[in-house]
Amino acid sequence: MSVEKVLEVMTASGKPMKAGEIAAAAGMDKKEVDKAMNVLKKEGKIVSPVRCAWEPVR
Template identity: 55%
Template sequence: MFEGHENFSIFAGATKVSQISGVDKKEVDKIMKELKKDETIYSPKRCYWALKE
């Protein structure tokens, strides 16, 4: 889904992802919810997400 995600090693919240990508925060929230269901991302702390390795 995210090209080059192999190099993604920072924690980011939906707001930060929205700012960086230019995608509406509500859309980012929906995408992140799907990624959480698929266990592609996890939450190391509240409101922050990281890719599972």
């Protein structure tokens, strides 16, 4: 599922990423990434240390 893929890409990068960067790295559509990120935000699995960039909770 796209949620797991987004989380994998974010974890592998080791730095905060924007949705467009995640989409490019995962080979996904940005809209899919946005939906997956909304799920991850609600579950508390990602945080935003800087504006518009997200990373997994450590």
